[in-house]
Amino acid sequence: MDRLVNTVRPYAWGSLTALPELLGQEPTGEPQAELWMGAHPGDPSRVDRGDGPRRLDELIAADPEGELGTASVARFGPGLPFLFKVLAAGIPLSIQAHPTLDQARAGFAAENALGIPLDAPGRSYRDDSHKPEMVCALGEFEGLCGFREPAGAAGLLAGLKVPGLDRVIDLLSVEDPAEALRGALAAVLTLDGATVREAVEVLAGTDPAGEYAPYARIAEDFPDDRGVIAGMLLNHVRLRAGEALYLGAGVPHAYLSGVCVELQANSDNVLRAGLTPKHIDVPELLKIVLFEPGAPGVVHPVRVDGTPGEQLYPVPIDEFRLSRFELDGVEREIDGRTPQILLCTEGAVRLTAADGAVLDLGRGQSAFLPATGAPTRLSGPSGTLFRATVTV
Incomplete structure (x- = not known):
């Protein structure tokens, strides 16, 4: 288990107060729009395994199967296939749409062939992947x-x-x-x-x-x-x-x-x-x-057979899987066959690994769980935990 240190992106549409409140920080006076959790090279999370902070994408690249598991690498390749965020909209975001996988690959290749820099303002395709997404409200x-x-x-x-x-x-x-x-x-x-x-x-x-x-x-x-x-x-x-x-x-x-x-x-x-x-x-x-x-x-979420307390938000793809736990003093257990990011949005949650290691998450804190195959126990008198992983 690794506690994540994440980056907040200050887009102009962001709320001045919502993310600082979630993270227990003082507002900066500037819009705070997106908290990124994951291994996207644009703003990867960092973890510290005793030798100083390291980028999560670099850790995964150094040992894809050790971090993601054999099944995930075989299905989705040697990178974390999802990006997890908290969005806080103070004013409307742009009206937008995202391409299919084939459209993304074709568009990315075409703009590369034209020599358009990846960070060019006029570029439409930043990578060769599609971008299906799910949003789950934390309030209205x-x-x-x-x-x-x-x-x-x-x-x-x-x-x-x-x-x-x-x-x-x-x-x-x-x-x-x-x-x-x-x-x-x-x-x-x-x-x-x-x-x-x-x-x-x-x-x-x-x-x-x-x-x-x-x-x-x-x-x-x-x-x-x-x-x-x-x-x-x-x-x-x-x-x-x-x-x-x-x-x-x-x-x-x-x-x-x-x-x-x-x-x-x-x-x-x-x-x-x-x-x-x-x-x-x-x-x-x-x-x-x-x-x-x-x-x-x-x-709306549905109960998950075999994982008491887990509420799953069904989607028609396998690259990401979103579920939620409401902790009420009863210990829960999640399997460790897939890579996952856990985010606490209310209260406090204790994570206990199979080897006895403990990691406590408060509101706004998150953790990366490599695909070790071993289960992790969740406990706490009161807390809300979102679980982001994949289906393999």
């Missing part, structure tokens, strides 16, 4: 997820009575829903600034408790951004603590406010559609977005 959490039915989106836009949006509304009436949504999004991303500003002015005067309220709040932070209109093509969703969303390849989404844990494939590939000053590659975005309407599916 608000976001946008997936496309509305075209008729519903058209009605919402028509209610603004902004003439510049008529073309978008007409495109949403195309018989094929996928073509309707594709045409509408393409049109929104080329809207003139005057139309966007007029729509924002109308939104400012709408009922603060009505159906336009989420988009009016977005407009307060992004008054000149086409993403305000693009967001109205998407479903608004509000999660309660313990509820989750799974975002597969191509699903457009944005997180608006709140704190969540996020578990994703070990990638940083993002194609953006608005609510950001960052690069927006419209042709590439339209290639990878999944233009399928439908209500967002909120994921």
Whole structure:
């Protein structure tokens, strides 16, 4: 067992207080957006096994099978296949979607062939992996997820009575829903600034408790951004603590406010559609977005046979597996066949290894458990522990 020392990324959309509160630190006065836990080379966690702090990605690279287990290496390769985060949104994140594995590999190779540096602002593909992800709310959490039915989106836009949006509304009436949504999004991303500003002015005067309220709040932070209109093509969703969303390849989404844990494939590939000053590659975005309407599916945890107390959030992939334990004084046990990261979000949890070694985690603290094959016991009178691992 290794206690993790993790990096906080200070993106502009981050909360000023949520992550410092979780970590028991004083606010810096700057936005604190993402706490990264894992072995992504962009900001790997560090561990100390008695010879000073070392990067987790370097430890894994030195002994992949010893750290990850034979089964994980055979299935996913010699790297930790997931990245675990805590996200704290003070203002909305960009509307975005992520590529499939084939799209990521092709896009990464194409940009490499063009000689575009990995850290170039205009680059769309930072690596050759896909980025499915799951978010689980730690409190009330608000976001946008997936496309509305075209008729519903058209009605919402028509209610603004902004003439510049008529073309978008007409495109949403195309018989094929996928073509309707594709045409509408393409049109929104080329809207003139005057139309966007007029729509924002109308939104400012709408009922603060009505159906336009989420988009009016977005407009307060992004008054000149086409993403305000693009967001109205998407479903608004509000999660309660313990509820989750799974975002597969191509699903457009944005997180608006709140704190969540996020578990994703070990990638940083993002194609953006608005609510950001960052690069927006419209042709590439339209290639990878999944233009399928439908209500967002909120994921609720289910009990796990054979592991009492474990609540699993089911996902259709094996590269990551997210579950939660609510400690109540009863000792629990987890197997050690796979690599895992454990994060305490409330109370305190004691980890006891098969050899008797003990590691105590308080709120905001995390640990890496190599795939030794030996079980680890969890105990504590009161605490919430999230478990990130893989399925092999």
